[in-house]
Amino acid sequence: MEHQERALAAYVESVREQPGALGVVLVGSVAQGREREDSDVDVYLVVDDDRFAAETAQGRFAWIDRQELDYPGSYIDIKLVSPSYLATAVEKADDPTRASFLGARVAWSVLSGLDETIARIVELPDEVWDDRVRSFVAQAHLYGGYFLCQAVERGDGFLRRHAGLHLALAAARAALAANRVMLPGPKYISKLVNAVPTPAGFVEAWSQVVDEPGIDAAGELMRILDEWVGDGLTPDEALSTFIRDNELAWLRGSVPAEFW
Numbered sequence: 633m634e635h636q637e638r639a640l641a642a643y644v645e646s647v648r649e650q651p652g653a654l655g656v657v658l659v660g661s662v663a664q665g666r667e668r669e670d671s672d673v674d675v676y677l678v679v680d681d682d683r684f685a686a687e688t689a690q691g692r693f694a695w696i697d698r699q700e701l702d703y704p705g706s707y708i709d710i711k712l713v714s715p716s717y718l719a720t721a722v723e724k725a726d727d728p729t730r731a732s733f734l735g736a737r738v739a740w741s742v743l744s745g746l747d748e749t750i751a752r753i754v755e756l757p758d759e760v761w762d763d764r765v766r767s768f769v770a771q772a773h774l775y776g777g778y779f780l781c782q783a784v785e786r787g788d789g790f791l792r793r794h795a796g797l798h799l800a801l802a803a804a805r806a807a808l809a810a811n812r813v814m815l816p817g818p819k820y821i822s823k824l825v826n827a828v829p830t831p832a833g834f835v836e837a838w839s840q841v842v843d844e845p846g847i848d849a850a851g852e853l854m855r856i857l858d859e860w861v862g863d864g865l866t867p868d869e870a871l872s873t874f875i876r877d878n879e880l881a882w883l884r885g886s887v888p889a890e891f892w
Contacts, residue, residue, distance in 0.1 A: 636662045639673050639702035644740045646697075652683030654715070655741030657733075657750065664735035670705045672696075676713045676736075678743065684714035715743065722752045726892055730754055731816040756812075764809040765861050767889045770873035771802035772857055773865070776841075776850035784847055796845020801890060803838055803857050810861050831860045 640658060647653050660674030661667040679687070687693075692712065699707040713721075721729055733753045738746050776799040783791035804825050808815055811828040815821065825838055837853040858865070865873075877889040 633662075633667060633669065635703040635706075636667060636671065636673050639698060639706055639708065640675070640739055642702060643673070643675065643698055643708045647677060648740060652680040654678045654680055654743050655746055656739045657713075657741075657746070658737045658739045659732055659735070660709070663737045670703075672705075672707050672709050674709045675711075675739070677710050678713050678715070678718070678741065678746070681714045681716050684712060684717065687712055718746075718749050718753065722749065725753060726887070727814045728817050730756075731814040734814070754814075756814075761809050761812055764889075764892065765806050766863065766865065767873055767877045768802045768806035768809060769857060769862055769865055770870040771878070771889060772799055772806065772854055773867070773870040774874045775799040775802060776854050780845060780850050781847060792845055796841055796850070798890070799845070799850055799853065800838055800842045803834075803841070803853055805890070805892075806857060806861055807834065831856055834860070 640656075640662070644656050647656065655678035657676040657678065658673070659676060661671050662673050694709075694711045697708045697710055730753055733750050736750050736754075738750070775795045779791060779795035780799060782788070783795050801821070804821050805815060807828055807830050808824055813824060813828055815824065822842075826835055833852070834856050837849065837856055840849040841853050876884070877886075881888045
C-alpha cells in the first residue's frame with residue numbers, strides 16, 4: 633500500500649549513506665502484495681562483509697526502526713545480511729531463509745547481480761527436492777513406525793506426542809517437497825498441507841495424527857505417503873537415510889533434516 637511504500641522509501645534514504653551499506657531488499661507481505669493496512673515493512677539490509685562482521689560480533693542481527701513514524705503501528709523490521717551471507721544462502725540456506733526471499737524486491741542497491749543472487753536462493757534443483765522427499769519419508773517411517781510404537785507400548789505420553797508431531801512434520805515436509813514448496817516456518821504447515829495437491833485421504837490422516845497420534849492413524853498416514861512418494865523405500869534404506877540426515881548431520885557439517 634502507498635503508506636508502506638512511503639515508509640520503505642524513507643528508510644532507504646536513511647541508510648543509503650551509512651558506512652558499508654550496499655542495499656535494501658523488501659521482503660514479506662508488502663513485497664508479496666498481501667499486506668494489511670497496518671502491516672509492518674520487512675527488509676534485508678545488505679551491508680559489506682566488514683560491517684556485517686562488526687555488527688554481528690556485538691550480537692546485532694536484527695532490529696526495528698522508524699517505529700510509529702510513518703503510519704499508525706508502523707515500523708521497519710530489519711535483518712542484516714552481506715554478500716557472503718547471500719552467496720552462502722544460495723548453497724546452504726534452510727527453507728525459512730529461502731522462503732523469506734520469495735517475491736523479494738530490491739528497493740535500492742549498489743551491488744551488481746543482487747536480483748540474480750536472490751533468484752538463486754529461492755530455486756532448488758529437482759534432484760534436491762527428490763532427495764528431500766526421500767529423507768522426509770524415511771523420517772516418517774522411523775517416527776511413525778518405531779518411536780510411536782515404543783511410546784504406545786511404554787505408555788509414554790511425551791514420546792507419543794513427540795513421535796506423532798515429528799511424523800506429521802515429516803509427512804508434511806514430504807508433501808511440500810513433492811510439490812516443490814518451501815516451508816517458511818511451523819505456523820504455515822497446516823495451511824500449506826491443506827493447500828498443496830495430495831492423494832485422497834492424506835489431509836484427513838495427517839490431521840488425525842496431529843490431533844490424536846496413535847498406531848492406526850500413523851499406519852494410515854504412512855500407507856498413503858508410501859503409495860504416493862515412497863518409491864519403494866525399504867526399512868533398511870529408511871533407517872540408514874534417517875541416521876545419515878538426522879543423527880549424523882553433525883558429522884556431515886549439516887543440520888537435522890527437520891531444520892532444512
